[in-house]
Amino acid sequence: MNKQGTSETVISIGSTTSLLKRDWLPIVIVIAAALIALVFVGSPSIWLTLTLAGLAMGMMVFIVASGLTLVFGLMDVLNFGHGAFVTVGAYLAYAVLTMMTGLTVADNLVLNVLALIAVVIVAAVGAGFLGWIFERIIVRRVYGDHLKQILITMGGMIVIEQVVMMIWGSQEQLIQLPTSLRGAFVMGDAVVEKYRLLVVVFGSVLFLAMYFSLSHTRIGLLIRAGVEDAEMIQALGYRIRRLFVGLFVVGSGLAGFGGVMWVFYRGTLTADIGGELMILAFIVIIMGGLGSITGCFISAILVSVVANYVAFLVPEMAMTSTIILLVAVISWRPRGLFPLTKR
Amino acid sequence: MTQPILQLENVHTYIEQYHILQGITFDVAENGFTVIVGRNGAGKTTTLRTIIGLWQAKSGTVKLRGQEIQDQTTSEIARAGVAYVPENMGIFGDLTVRENMILAARRGKFDTDRLEWIFGLFPPIKKFWNLAAGNLSGGQKQMLAIARAIIEPSDLLLIDEPTKGIAPAIIEDMIDAFLELKRMQTTILLVEQNFAFAAALGDDVVVIDDGQVVHRGAMETLSSNPDLQQQYLGLALNE
Amino acid sequence: MISSLLSEDLPRSRIVAFTLILLLMAMLAAPVAIGGLTIMSVFVKIAIFVVLVGSFDLLLGYTGMISFAHTMYFGIGAYGTGIALKSMGASWEAIAIGFLAGAFLSFVIAVAVGLFSMRTKTIFFAMITLAVANAFAVLVNQFYTITGGHDGLIFQIPRVLKPAFVIIPRDVFGVPINGTTLSYYAILLICGLLFLLMLRIVNSPFGRVLQAIRENELRAEALGFNVLRHRVVVSCIAAVLACVAGALNALWLRFVGPEVTLDLQVMLDVLLIVVIGGMGTLYGAIIGAGVFVFAETYLQGAIAYIAPMIAEVPVVSVVIHPDRWVFWLGILFVVSVYYFPEGIVGRLRNRAAELANIKK
Amino acid sequence: MDSAPNIADHYPVIETKGLSVSFGGHLAVSDVSCCFEEGTLTAIVGPNGAGKTTYFNLISGQLKSTSGQVFLNGEEITQYPVARRAQCGIGRAFQLTNLFPELSVQENIRLAVQSMAKTRDSFLTLWSSHKDLIVKADHFLELAGLEQYAKANASTLSHGNQRKLEVAILMALEPRVYMFDEPTAGMSVDEVPIVLDLIKRVKSEGNKTILLVEHKLDVIRSLADRIVVLNNGEVVADGDPTTVMASDIVREAYLGRARQDRVGTAK
Amino acid sequence: EDSIKITVIQDVTGSAVLESYANQVYRGFDLGIQWATEGTGKVLGRDIEVIRKDTTIKPDRARALLAEAYEDGSVLVVGSTSSGITKSMLPVAQDYEKILLVAPAVADSITGEDWNRFIFKSSRNNSFDMQAQAVAMRLDENTSIGIIGEDYAFVRDGAAALKEAVKKYGATVAAEEFVEVNAADLTPALERIAQKMENAKGRKILFAYFGFLPNYMGKIMNWGPERYNLEPTSIILTLPALETFKVVPGMEGGAFYYYGLPKNEINDWFVAEHKKQFGTPPDFFTVEGFAAASAVVTALKKANSTETEDLIAAMEGMEFPSVRGPRTFRAEDHQAMMPMYHVKLANEEGVAWAVPQLVRKIEPEEFDIPIRNER
Numbered sequence A: 001m002n003k004q005g006t007s008e009t010v011i012s013i014g015s016t017t018s019l020l021k022r023d024w025l026p027i028v029i030v031i032a033a034a035l036i037a038l039v040f041v042g043s044p045s046i047w048l049t050l051t052l053a054g055l056a057m058g059m060m061v062f063i064v065a066s067g068l069t070l071v072f073g074l075m076d077v078l079n080f081g082h083g084a085f086v087t088v089g090a091y092l093a094y095a096v097l098t099m100m101t102g103l104t105v106a107d108n109l110v111l112n113v114l115a116l117i118a119v120v121i122v123a124a125v126g127a128g129f130l131g132w133i134f135e136r137i138i139v140r141r142v143y144g145d146h147l148k149q150i151l152i153t154m155g156g157m158i159v160i161e162q163v164v165m166m167i168w169g170s171q172e173q174l175i176q177l178p179t180s181l182r183g184a185f186v187m188g189d190a191v192v193e194k195y196r197l198l199v200v201v202f203g204s205v206l207f208l209a210m211y212f213s214l215s216h217t218r219i220g221l222l223i224r225a226g227v228e229d230a231e232m233i234q235a236l237g238y239r240i241r242r243l244f245v246g247l248f249v250v251g252s253g254l255a256g257f258g259g260v261m262w263v264f265y266r267g268t269l270t271a272d273i274g275g276e277l278m279i280l281a282f283i284v285i286i287m288g289g290l291g292s293i294t295g296c297f298i299s300a301i302l303v304s305v306v307a308n309y310v311a312f313l314v315p316e317m318a319m320t321s322t323i324i325l326l327v328a329v330i331s332w333r334p335r336g337l338f339p340l341t342k343r
Numbered sequence B: 001m002t003q004p005i006l007q008l009e010n011v012h013t014y015i016e017q018y019h020i021l022q023g024i025t026f027d028v029a030e031n032g033f034t035v036i037v038g039r040n041g042a043g044k045t046t047t048l049r050t051i052i053g054l055w056q057a058k059s060g061t062v063k064l065r066g067q068e069i070q071d072q073t074t075s076e077i078a079r080a081g082v083a084y085v086p087e088n089m090g091i092f093g094d095l096t097v098r099e100n101m102i103l104a105a106r107r108g109k110f111d112t113d114r115l116e117w118i119f120g121l122f123p124p125i126k127k128f129w130n131l132a133a134g135n136l137s138g139g140q141k142q143m144l145a146i147a148r149a150i151i152e153p154s155d156l157l158l159i160d161e162p163t164k165g166i167a168p169a170i171i172e173d174m175i176d177a178f179l180e181l182k183r184m185q186t187t188i189l190l191v192e193q194n195f196a197f198a199a200a201l202g203d204d205v206v207v208i209d210d211g212q213v214v215h216r217g218a219m220e221t222l223s224s225n226p227d228l229q230q231q232y233l234g235l236a237l238n239e
Numbered sequence C: 001m002i003s004s005l006l007s008e009d010l011p012r013s014r015i016v017a018f019t020l021i022l023l024l025m026a027m028l029a030a031p032v033a034i035g036g037l038t039i040m041s042v043f044v045k046i047a048i049f050v051v052l053v054g055s056f057d058l059l060l061g062y063t064g065m066i067s068f069a070h071t072m073y074f075g076i077g078a079y080g081t082g083i084a085l086k087s088m089g090a091s092w093e094a095i096a097i098g099f100l101a102g103a104f105l106s107f108v109i110a111v112a113v114g115l116f117s118m119r120t121k122t123i124f125f126a127m128i129t130l131a132v133a134n135a136f137a138v139l140v141n142q143f144y145t146i147t148g149g150h151d152g153l154i155f156q157i158p159r160v161l162k163p164a165f166v167i168i169p170r171d172v173f174g175v176p177i178n179g180t181t182l183s184y185y186a187i188l189l190i191c192g193l194l195f196l197l198m199l200r201i202v203n204s205p206f207g208r209v210l211q212a213i214r215e216n217e218l219r220a221e222a223l224g225f226n227v228l229r230h231r232v233v234v235s236c237i238a239a240v241l242a243c244v245a246g247a248l249n250a251l252w253l254r255f256v257g258p259e260v261t262l263d264l265q266v267m268l269d270v271l272l273i274v275v276i277g278g279m280g281t282l283y284g285a286i287i288g289a290g291v292f293v294f295a296e297t298y299l300q301g302a303i304a305y306i307a308p309m310i311a312e313v314p315v316v317s318v319v320i321h322p323d324r325w326v327f328w329l330g331i332l333f334v335v336s337v338y339y340f341p342e343g344i345v346g347r348l349r350n351r352a353a354e355l356a357n358i359k360k
Numbered sequence D: 001m002d003s004a005p006n007i008a009d010h011y012p013v014i015e016t017k018g019l020s021v022s023f024g025g026h027l028a029v030s031d032v033s034c035c036f037e038e039g040t041l042t043a044i045v046g047p048n049g050a051g052k053t054t055y056f057n058l059i060s061g062q063l064k065s066t067s068g069q070v071f072l073n074g075e076e077i078t079q080y081p082v083a084r085r086a087q088c089g090i091g092r093a094f095q096l097t098n099l100f101p102e103l104s105v106q107e108n109i110r111l112a113v114q115s116m117a118k119t120r121d122s123f124l125t126l127w128s129s130h131k132d133l134i135v136k137a138d139h140f141l142e143l144a145g146l147e148q149y150a151k152a153n154a155s156t157l158s159h160g161n162q163r164k165l166e167v168a169i170l171m172a173l174e175p176r177v178y179m180f181d182e183p184t185a186g187m188s189v190d191e192v193p194i195v196l197d198l199i200k201r202v203k204s205e206g207n208k209t210i211l212l213v214e215h216k217l218d219v220i221r222s223l224a225d226r227i228v229v230l231n232n233g234e235v236v237a238d239g240d241p242t243t244v245m246a247s248d249i250v251r252e253a254y255l256g257r258a259r260q261d262r263v264g265t266a267k
Numbered sequence E: 001e002d003s004i005k006i007t008v009i010q011d012v013t014g015s016a017v018l019e020s021y022a023n024q025v026y027r028g029f030d031l032g033i034q035w036a037t038e039g040t041g042k043v044l045g046r047d048i049e050v051i052r053k054d055t056t057i058k059p060d061r062a063r064a065l066l067a068e069a070y071e072d073g074s075v076l077v078v079g080s081t082s083s084g085i086t087k088s089m090l091p092v093a094q095d096y097e098k099i100l101l102v103a104p105a106v107a108d109s110i111t112g113e114d115w116n117r118f119i120f121k122s123s124r125n126n127s128f129d130m131q132a133q134a135v136a137m138r139l140d141e142n143t144s145i146g147i148i149g150e151d152y153a154f155v156r157d158g159a160a161a162l163k164e165a166v167k168k169y170g171a172t173v174a175a176e177e178f179v180e181v182n183a184a185d186l187t188p189a190l191e192r193i194a195q196k197m198e199n200a201k202g203r204k205i206l207f208a209y210f211g212f213l214p215n216y217m218g219k220i221m222n223w224g225p226e227r228y229n230l231e232p233t234s235i236i237l238t239l240p241a242l243e244t245f246k247v248v249p250g251m252e253g254g255a256f257y258y259y260g261l262p263k264n265e266i267n268d269w270f271v272a273e274h275k276k277q278f279g280t281p282p283d284f285f286t287v288e289g290f291a292a293a294s295a296v297v298t299a300l301k302k303a304n305s306t307e308t309e310d311l312i313a314a315m316e317g318m319e320f321p322s323v324r325g326p327r328t329f330r331a332e333d334h335q336a337m338m339p340m341y342h343v344k345l346a347n348e349e350g351v352a353w354a355v356p357q358l359v360r361k362i363e364p365e366e367f368d369i370p371i372r373n374e375r
């Protein structure tokens, strides 16, 4: 073997796709949609308000859907109970917040953000722990069988929601943001809620973290391979079960995180809060391409921003716009914007 | 003689309610090359799957270097140094060739020399490095399955019918490859229908029929004796 | 005779057969023997769900298509009939026109959805139908001037079907035989016939092809079966059957509303019934619907019966509380998947087959 | 159409003209023009990845060609979907076993028989009332030697038996064109002759066109009337077996330099 | 002698929110019986037996339960919260020729097109809310109103009622935007309203009317209506809503109930008893439960009979006490007429909600509630 050949292979066996080879088209489409909307909306300040609001909403959807991309997109578990972890996250946030009013009532940005982060951590860990139990009792039996997954996770969701109602009661509860995160910034004629900005920051950080941990480790590969042929991946020496459990826990934890973000936006909570975004989350994941973090992120933003434009321009179409978008994307790319798997 | 690396003793395996392996007993000698032959449906694949732990033996023992492994999980057995090429090849079709390979390189890095060697053996692997493995041709998939099993050194290599669908020229190379592996201290247990291929490589042979071992011995004995072939394989090969 | 009526697809398990006969007899006798709207409602719901679930099983169990839009067709049938009765008055023509309009709309949507199914994978298809059904529910809500929106619609039905139409007065059997009884038996009869029709369909050559498509679509195509056409056809059959079920439901309730028809919850109930009963066996639809409807109707009552006995026990009294009966329904979901992975009918049939094997 | 009718209106059963397909720049089948006549068995050989299976896919419709045309008895079928081609009489078996796993072996074959029957889509008749189809299915079941597995699910068969079932399904279709993709791969030595007999039977009917992809040289030698060699998607040799097998290009690309006789045959 | 059976059908399970409402209704009903019978639980010398039934928000079940209640001899039946469920029960009352006292559902069609003579409704309807709201908005020719709400029957009917109500003040409705139920983001709709009302003259009021979306006021305030000189307001119904109204101190609006508003003995007793039994002040649905119980007892006393026809005769035009002052079933469509409040919100230290302060009580006579049934 000559040296030359070796070094050549080292290059070719390294990173697969360079940045240039990436598929930029969907991103271009998002930007194009925004620009076309600008023409129709006319007023730049209204456009900006709509765009920023849509962006924040998209981030929120992404955070809630992020766990689902792992569980449904990568692991191929159609978890209809995902919403239950969102609910649990929301209620944990509520519980923690009522315990540490000191930090949240203080009009101090740093303290407030710290409080919020603490809430997120508790909610994510709590939901993750519940996810672990859920995996053991509910999901373990039904890997590979979508239909049973739908039913059993639905059952699990009902049980969790009912337990939440046993603990916290069925009445609607009010939850308030830490003081300094309330209100909005006015920039010229456009407004942005402070909280929405925070969501954009959290969403972006989450996206980058997930993107790098999946593309720089073999976890994503292992899971996809394990879903396709669990026997073979074990025969290669991997403890696929552990990985599945771990990923499920992370997915549930992310749902808990999403629950925190969502409940603060919503302002009040009831036990069925988790179900509200689930259809949207599923749409976003399908549209993005199963298992693709980037796809989930882009399509969450696309859906939300477009929904805002349409709601402003032709409100009658607001509800159908998402479906039309979904059908259009699927007709264009039957496996979603960034297809990762053949499923 | 040294202790055999793998010993099966009176192994019984059930699939659902069917009694498939009905008392399989044989040894695989360290650094040797053992071939299992037998008719379709005899239980060859089941034997390999029982060894790697994909089926659970209902009774009997499977020993790897004297250690009983029949109750261990597949991943434990694999990590104990057993590599496996399944009959259906077990290719991850959604993943690229490279990704298939990197999963087999357990530390996440390739030994470049070994990779070069594989590229030399199976040129399509290199050529289609970034292609989704599901799109490979039948023979190319088979090559990938073997490449995946040999990218890391292992103590025992279980291979289920590697030559099916492989063109003669590559079979040639495969013979060389297996011989080289053998030189590199890998023990190979091969299930094979292509008797010429088996005969070219095997030291020992095990004939399975109806879930039982009907013949064990040196390859020489069988390959040179048409009567035995007629008896065990239903067909004399050197007419 | 019975065998060909059942398209040679017999229950193949004594327990199943026995249960079916028992249920059928109970259904026939109930209005006279027990009387009262409660028991009739239970049985009518079972009968209607047999058609709804059975038609869904044509898609799911036989063809392997997961669709969340099935109750949408159920809703279209119900709304079509309801809206026509409301706007045209209580006449048979209104029922006919409303139902036909609903069936036609279902047919058109089913063709569109069926055609779209070709482009995507099963699970994508499922998710898309979920979104479509959701959007449809929102639309119904928005067109509230026609549909009654969130609150639904009530309407009159022909007098012959109403309790005011007395056939045999109360004092003869102790229970009145009237228009309600008449519609009860009519619904039972129609549902029974539709069940036999479905049984025939799945045991026809066409039905075999559906199963082949479920197993391996590409191979079915390679054998020369036009997969797309089969999918579209079965989607239409299932949609129209669901539509009939919806119309019957509307006539029985004299009300249509999203909770009874379009809610995702109804769809999930249907799914649960299919799985409890056993996918890919139409008898499963009967057993599943029976188990489910009885559980739904009496579970809360049963818990309310137990609850006072354990009212003092701290945690248990919270869990076993009539208001928490949904918790137990959730447990039922989980348990049924755990213990009846192939459904009750599947399980019983396997057992019967094993017993037969042993005897041999 | 530029193809002037052949003399005496004779068309080859299958003809491909300039058939090509490329995957992202990689030409898997490149400009293949070939005719296959009634009553002949043509073996298609070539190294792995030569494009044999892809060529089959183009003929039977699983893949759409990038350019070129396919004709069946002079009728262009390039745009026909898979099912329609099958109905026209193009039948194929797959290299990687492709069955209805949870249906019984018998049902697998029945479906093939049914596909060619007029009643295939009938809704309201009972499947079991079509006795003729069942009898026919059982006939092919027997031919393939799978009677004992008739009621077993296809997924529970061993690999070799699944291969046999694959062949039996093709037989049951009774097409005009049979395409076998490595029918004997993974089949035990004593079972290979059963499959070969099946193919010979079809051949002896005289009016069938058979395409066969195989890597076993002895099989090719015993069956083929003609050999087409593909390499890198192109036809590199075409002719009668002895000449083709002896040609340098085949030795070079396919058989491997020196030892071709040791491998793939019993000698 | 036998007890008098009264069945209360509510939508308890099946939806978290409705469950808490149903429980309030039950509490209110029990308190109402307790108060109206002066703690004896007896009327006409017979015990009142209250039977509770849960529709689980299923119309088919609701109908069966209602039929069952009548068959079991309930004198009359009270129910329910969800307008849809209630509507599905109306024909059953007619079939059985027994009274269904509707509470606390609101849909206008219950006393309108879907009405039959066995239906009485002790709860309010949209027009009360909207006419009270119109009063509270202090309208004149120089005001324009923008309406934002959800796109469904309840809100749409409300908006129509409001438009009707503002006519007599000469104010104009300059914009109406309805978002999908449970829409997550109000921004586009708000921007549209702002755009449409940009050139409207005089005072600009933004009236928000939502049935499902919680905390809409917070969302509106975050969006910044003051940038366009829009004054947000809404109708005040429940305590949880008041919690979210802390962001709009000084807001004036119509109100149905707040435990501090009515100044009468019944309310004093009611609030004290509720706090004693449950530790919290009573709220909207408890009040409606109480009113229903009061109507039942008053009717039985007045009719001095448990026969349906006697009861109907007694109830038409009957006045019955409630914690917000007396209500009267009007004879034409059996809708109860009742007072409302005009309030102004203020935030008080240590109180978790915005506290409504009475500006004025709007008496039943001031309302012009259309009669829509075809009697």
Ligand SMILES: Nc1ncnc2c1ncn2[C@@H]1O[C@H](COP(=O)(O)OP(=O)(O)OP(=O)(O)O)[C@@H](O)[C@H]1O
Pocket (backbone or CB within 6 Å): B015, B016, B018, B020, B038, B039, B040, B041, B042, B043, B044, B045, B046, B047, B087, D155, D156, D157, D158, D159, D160, D161, D186, D188
């Ligand atoms: N999942 C299963 N369920 C039931 N029976 C099975 C299953 N898998 C294999 N069998 C049966 O076990 C027997 C042995 O199968 P096995 O695959 O081990 O045969 P083999 O010797 O590898 O044959 P081949 O040469 O055809 O691959 C066969 O009769 C087969 O039908």
Ligand SMILES: Nc1ncnc2c1ncn2[C@@H]1O[C@H](COP(=O)(O)OP(=O)(O)OP(=O)(O)O)[C@@H](O)[C@H]1O
Pocket (backbone or CB within 6 Å): B128, B131, B135, B136, B137, B138, B139, B140, B165, B167, D023, D026, D028, D046, D047, D048, D049, D050, D051, D052, D053, D054, D055, D095
């Ligand atoms: N969908 C696809 N995308 C990309 N490349 C493909 C695709 N399908 C086939 N190929 C490539 O086309 C070439 C021809 O494949 P084909 O399966 O026809 O080979 P073959 O001659 O049948 O080989 P074998 O004998 O190994 O089965 C291979 O190199 C394969 O990798």
Ligand SMILES: [Mg+2]
Pocket (backbone or CB within 6 Å): B044, B045, B046, B087, D158, D159, D160
């Ligand atoms: Mg095998």
Ligand SMILES: [Mg+2]
Pocket (backbone or CB within 6 Å): B137, B138, B139, D052, D053, D054, D095, D181
């Ligand atoms: Mg091939």
